[in-house]
Amino acid sequence: MVQKVLEVEELKVGIKDEDGGKIAIVNGINFHLHKGETLGIVGESGCGKSMTSLSLMGLLPAGVERHGGDIRLGNLNFNSFNKKDWRQIRGKKIAMIFQEPMSSLNPVYTVGAQINEMILNHERVSKKEARNRALEMLKLVGIPRPEQVLNEYPHQLSGGMRQRVMIAIALSCNPEVLIADEPTTALDVTIQAQILELMKKIQDQLHMSIVLITHDLGVVAEMCDRVIVMYAGEIVEESLVVDLFDQPSHPYTKGLLASLPDIQEQKEYLSSISGVVPAPGKMPVGCRFAPRCSFAHERCKEVPPLFEMENGSRVKCWLYEDGETEVAAK
């Protein structure tokens, strides 16, 4: 059996509304991550992908809170974590890279200083050893003239190079899990391909597990083993990447696939699905996707459970109540 490095159960993330009540942003999701695996999380913008990933780091923004569920990393349960415990796993066990390479490095410190900071924070090494490690990391992520780059400032590097530096920082303490939240969205296509290539290569070398968040199914096809499709704070489909592209089940997934070129252009809406993601607190009753779904029927006024399919996929849609029924009503 493949080892699970990360398990998330019934994760709930929400914000407080004016009356002190809670508005769910992420509504009780379950997933796990195998060792060495790349798990994709896809969905339109606003589906709760970033909030999910930030709750794995304990770095939800002010005003947003996790109020329920378990997150386990190996035998660590994050629920019991105090501030210090969090600090010990951040960067050391779980590392993260962000969407905006242009702004994710601190402009006033050198590249070397920013890598060293991570290493010196987690490892008992001398400054010199840290520097050597930083140099190694820059080589690993394929940065030309690494010795010089160590002493350069972020503004002296291109976006692609900065994302490589971010990867170098994230991986410098050899984390078990790397969370990459839209790591290539801000980069142009050739650079994007290079960065993905690099992540794959390093993953093989270091045997890491990756959670890759993206709204780009092309990236998913390229990188991931398994994929979770999120809609309005819920998981609507979970399957192997091959199955997802072969036999997408959930109408939302089908819509995403049908509008592939559109989401790559980061449009606000999907051409094949009308409407937009409902805002937190304005969720429809029953199936949250129903108002935008062309297969919606009476049953959809109730919340569907995740139905398990024959190939092991799970789908949150009433169409699959009786097992794997290929949607006839097309």
Add this chain to the structure above:
Amino acid sequence: MIAYIIRRLLHTILVVFAISLIIFFSVRLTGDPVSVMFQAGEPTKEAIAEVRKNLGLDEPLYVQYGIFLKGLITFDFGESFRSGMPVMDLIKEKLGATLALAFGGMAVAIMIAFPVGIVSAVKRGTGVDFFGRIFSLIGISFPNFWLGIMLILIFAVNLKWLPSSGFESFKHLILPSITLGMILSGILARLVRSSMLEVMNQQYISTAKSKGISDFAVIIKHAFRNALLPTVTFLGLQFGALLGGTVIVEQIFSWPGIGRLIIDAINQRDYPVIQGGVIFLAVIMVAVNLVIDLSYTLIDPRIKIGGSRS
């Protein structure tokens, strides 16, 4: 870099020249200095003419201005009409007190405003932030003469802990520095808070947090360091203002500074002292600004001196 400094020096000379023109002619609008010199009795025409001749006021204006300019080059501002002492000596005598007060006020402002501004930003929207903002508001809206007088009443008159006037020791510096610093700290705390809030939203702060470093390191090393740039700019401008604009505080505390020297000189129409004092302050302000601009490169590596970007 060298070219930049040279350019700035030329710039400075131009500014000083312009100020010299303005001050020279505007001073002469305040009235005839000779008429206020004779305190008792009606002076004779001859006596007045004699005095005018001695002071060089009988020369045509452009000649007087020429002499003034010539003196400027060697930092010789002439002699006081009143005391006959060289103006430069008078300034030197007061410079220490003025600088001490400006630095003292600045230090008090920084010591109060940096922590208040930072904590306010970090604890945004909480009670602490509320108090921080109230503090800023009070600092900004308090008239400083009132604060100065209150401090004198409490600490000098009642408690007798600290002296209320003059500048003989470090102790003398405390009350005037607080008076001056409080006002500045209100504005400064606001600036620090808003710069911090802006910086804390940046992605690199999330990156810093994701490294598992302490909150303190995130706030000070990553956020505050970036929030420093607008703050330093402001402080530089304020420092200039503190040098010349401490008149009220100098009056309250009988502070022997350049501000008071100039005020007294204006009352007495002591042209050389007014001219010399104002020019001197202007030069210091320009110099401070140059130092501030140069310090940007240390604070923010993206800024290249001379405007060339790599």
